[in-house]
Amino acid sequence: MRFLPASAIGGLEKFFAENPRAALAFSGGVDSAYLMYAASRCGADFRAYYVKSEFQPQFELDDARRLADRLSAPMTVIPLSVLDCAEIAANPPERCYLCKKRIFGAIAREAERDGFSLIMDGTNASDDEGDRPGMKALREMRVRSPLRECGLTKAEIRRLSAEAGLFTWDKPAYACLATRVPAGTQIDAATLRRVEGAEAALAALGFTDLRVRLFHGAARVQLPESQIMGAAARHFEIKSALAPYFDTVLLDMEGR
Template sequence: MTLQEFFQENPRGALAFSGGVDSAYLLYAAASWGQDWRAYYVKSPFQPDFEWQDALRLAEEQGVPMTTLPVDVLEELLVAENSPERCYYCKKAIFRRIMEEAGKDGYSLLIDGTNASDDAGDRPGMRALRELSVRSPLRECGLSKDAIRRLSKEAGLFTWDKPAYACLATRIPTGISITKELLRRTEEGEDFLFSLGFSDFRVRMTPEGGAKLQLPAGQLPKLLKERQKVLCKLKEYYPSVVLDLEVRHE
């Protein structure tokens, strides 16, 4: 099945929209080949503001209506306590909220931007999607992350080269309770690095409460040049700052 065929067979529905590379291309496809689709963006403490701004811009450019749903995921105790199953409970809360709102709008089909490169396995978030019967057209149609970036560039989407960006909760070690204050520190620290021109990086909290920087090797010279600025800013939020030379992202 091609993506065009998917939307011809499913002309209307709801799209769980994040503003990232995958859901942006899915939104473009829905606008191109669908008939009646609405995007739903969940605005929670786990998402930085720039993601919401990107989502708003994309929806406007593609002419697809978008509903913003404020959801305080930290009200879910099983999310806030940050166990290894956090993503499962978070996805459940978010997608149930979208399904509730989409149902009121008359949509019974909900899709998301999971692609063919994503490891299906038994990852908590993927398990939640299966249990809620959320469909993933990009995955069903065999579209990998590289293919989606290429197609997004051809479609003129500004997200085609947007770095992957996992939610802010991934910066906090499993087992340490997530608070809005910890998320605020993370977002403000990363916003500062963005303002200096860094990209595709993470500011993670160590189990001891310090900051651990992860960034591409090609940006290390820039980090050394901006070392004092980075230390000065991050020490407003963290007692120590270290550099991780074994960069791993999710």
Template structure:
């Protein structure tokens, strides 16, 4: 099956939309096929503001109205405790909210942007989506991440080369409780690095310090700019460390 075939079988769908490469191409392809698709962006403390801005910009570009749902994810104890399977609890909450809203809006088929390159295995988040019968057209149609980027570039979508961006909760070590203040510190620190021109990196929290992870090609530049990086991140972190192992997923 290809996407056209999927949309023909499912002409009215709700999309869990993040504004990333995959869900953006999915929204574009559905709009091109004339599908009645309604994208929903769930804004929590785990999503930085730029992700919401990108989502709004993209929805406007393809001419589809975006619905934004705000939720206090830190009100859920099982999420705040940050266990190894935190993503299961988080996805269950968020897609549960999304599904409830979509059904009330008249949409019974819910999809997400999981692609054929994603390791669905025993990942907690994937298990939650499966339990809620969320479909993944890109994966079902065998479209890999690289193919989606190429198709997005051909279509002129500004998201085609957007780096993968996991939610802010992934910056906190598993087993360490998640606090809103720390998430904000990470968000501000990463925004400073974006402004310096870095695009694919992580600011992880390590015993209260900022542990910076860059791609190998950016490592030397970061070392050369260490003084500026330290000054920019000083308002949020007293200690800034450079992880010589580099960027992790």
């Protein structure tokens, strides 16, 4: 436990002392990355489970594998098609709830085979339950959220991650690819691949913390306000980079 800062020791040490064996629902993002680090440093017996569905881009899986390798943490990748579920593919307002149930159900089945009865995730104390419909699914499935239970906020987790030397410390928040499709619009794998390709193309041009949202068949590019003017000046370059994915590209001037 000497590897964890004093501010984080109390609650997390207590959690892992009381729950020495646990399965970690791992996304490769800031929060679950720090929870993986804490579990490792606390000497917990755990395994991380990453669910690779149509909704997760490849870079998230790459980041998850990279961190697991650095921490020598055991990780299982679970391939899962969420679009096989007609209800999820229809993209109703409760899609996030339905998807969480399917994803955590897959983790629970795999974890049970590995002898784990407790599942934990990286939800933190800054996460507003009103903005996270998927949290209803977590409650129903009795998923524990140690970071939230210990009162650790997003800002604190980023700071602690930087102190721990985790490359995820400044990773932008990322919502799954399904959020790029308006509610009520049918989701298909081909559309998600186009969105993923377009976002990767923009990242290759140096843009960060971005979204490419579907808008009546066009790509609506959302960037932080500080990057909008630069993007406007490079509109021909952006249109060319996104041409393999979208015929029409629109730049949202509001900023993220």
